[in-house]
Amino acid sequence: MSSQIINIVIGGGAAGIFAAIRCKTQNPHSQVILLEKTNQLLAKVRISGGGRCNVTHACFDPKKLVQNYPRGSKELIGPFHTFQPKDTVAWFEQQGVLLKTENDGRMFPTTDSSETIIQCLMHAAAQLGVDIRKQQRIVSIQKQGHQFLIQLQDQQISADAVLLATGSSSWGYSVAKDFGHEIVEPVPSLFTFNIPTSPLLDLQGIAVPNVIVTLKDTPLKQQGPLLITHWGFSGPAVLKLSAWAARTLHDLQYKAILLVNWLASQNQEALYQSLLQRKSENPLQSFPPLLPSNLLQRLLASLNMDPVTPLGKLPNKALAQLAAKLHADPYAIEGKTTYKQEFVTAGGVDLKGIDFKTMESRKTPGLFFAGEILNIDGVTGGFNFQNAWTTGWLAGTAMGEEGVDKNISKFS
Numbered sequence: 001m002s003s004q005i006i007n008i009v010i011g012g013g014a015a016g017i018f019a020a021i022r023c024k025t026q027n028p029h030s031q032v033i034l035l036e037k038t039n040q041l042l043a044k045v046r047i048s049g050g051g052r053c054n055v056t057h058a059c060f061d062p063k064k065l066v067q068n069y070p071r072g073s074k075e076l077i078g079p080f081h082t083f084q085p086k087d088t089v090a091w092f093e094q095q096g097v098l099l100k101t102e103n104d105g106r107m108f109p110t111t112d113s114s115e116t117i118i119q120c121l122m123h124a125a126a127q128l129g130v131d132i133r134k135q136q137r138i139v140s141i142q143k144q145g146h147q148f149l150i151q152l153q154d155q156q157i158s159a160d161a162v163l164l165a166t167g168s169s170s171w172g173y174s175v176a177k178d179f180g181h182e183i184v185e186p187v188p189s190l191f192t193f194n195i196p197t198s199p200l201l202d203l204q205g206i207a208v209p210n211v212i213v214t215l216k217d218t219p220l221k222q223q224g225p226l227l228i229t230h231w232g233f234s235g236p237a238v239l240k241l242s243a244w245a246a247r248t249l250h251d252l253q254y255k256a257i258l259l260v261n262w263l264a265s266q267n268q269e270a271l272y273q274s275l276l277q278r279k280s281e282n283p284l285q286s287f288p289p290l291l292p293s294n295l296l297q298r299l300l301a302s303l304n305m306d307p308v309t310p311l312g313k314l315p316n317k318a319l320a321q322l323a324a325k326l327h328a329d330p331y332a333i334e335g336k337t338t339y340k341q342e343f344v345t346a347g348g349v350d351l352k353g354i355d356f357k358t359m360e361s362r363k364t365p366g367l368f369f370a371g372e373i374l375n376i377d378g379v380t381g382g383f384n385f386q387n388a389w390t391t392g393w394l395a396g397t398a399m400g401e402e403g404v405d406k407n408i409s410k411f412s
């Protein structure tokens, strides 16, 4: 009778593959079997970051890093002390893959190709002897004593530990539920806003580098670049707000008023005062170039003003109106669009049921979780893959270590 430890990883995405590699590294004597439903591994890695794969983010302070997770920030602080972006960079470097940092902190392979990351992970898994099986349909999973019985269509596997890394699949949620876990309702995160009544739609392509977007009547606001699109607004500020407001917007059926502060670097009163000063010092001059000219012209037109009107001809009230509009310009959100952007699911397996030292279930010993199946999601910028690497690392480590202990006790 074989006493070999068998660890099963379900799901061949970033979290599952990384966990399987880690588990097999920790305990080379164990058998690590990865079961993937489709015939493609790492499918999201392939399309991620526009085909370049935004692997992680150059933020190396766990306290700052967790601020990028609308859900999961409290729970990830411990895990990030064990495995954080610095460790991700070092791990890939050990495998011969160098990452580079862009101005905004996003990290990509120097090849600018997600294939580099896929080949690296697949090579590491193959070298270690992870048994990867594609197109597997799992009929059921049951726990009998300390063992898990995984019923496949044509075979049954008895395993010592099981890792669920099935991303946002409803199947994964229902298995977690069967094993005693609560599921926080999954809703989309990271999307752009549809604003069909926006008078700016034909200005698509104009980017404003520093705006503050606020959901009216809520404390939810984000700052950063905004992009005008032919359906509404996109860009980092909007994507970040969509993440922090994912549940609120879902509850509002994606209908809400967005207030745009077009000049985040200057407050309303300071802008008003600077316009008054310009008017008194140079009454023949028109408006300063506060924003891209087409956009400023359009915003002024909505107040029946013209960009070439000398400021001396405008009453102070009009300048106050402009300052007010530029700092709280309302737009009616009516729906959402995902457009060539990464998107993730907010919601999933409730974090209270997980031990974040090991990613093991508090409900069912021997069951582990990693990646997007958990109620964890980050804003855009590489934070979602970092969650997959970190939680996959912890789960793989714990599964491997438990396996080592069991092997020792079996042999002693």
Ligand SMILES: Cc1cc2nc3c(=O)[nH]c(=O)nc-3n(C[C@H](O)[C@H](O)[C@H](O)COP(=O)(O)OP(=O)(O)OC[C@H]3O[C@@H](n4cnc5c(N)ncnc54)[C@H](O)[C@@H]3O)c2cc1C
Pocket: 010, 011, 012, 013, 014, 015, 016, 035, 036, 037, 038, 040, 041, 042, 043, 044, 045, 047, 048, 049, 050, 053, 054, 055, 056, 136, 138, 165, 166, 167, 168, 169, 171, 172, 340, 341, 342, 343, 344, 370, 371, 372, 373, 381, 382, 383, 384, 385, 386, 388
């Ligand atoms: C277009 C796009 C671009 C993105 N770009 C980035 C980016 O650049 N940077 C970033 O940080 N994040 C990005 N993300 C988010 C990131 O891809 C995910 O957060 C990450 O892939 C989650 O990894 P995971 O392994 O948990 O889940 P997944 O990648 O979803 O993998 C889950 C796996 O489980 C398998 N599975 C499901 N059910 C079963 C079953 N019953 N049996 C067996 N297998 C099953 C699935 O087929 C899949 O292979 C992007 C997302 C999208 C959609």
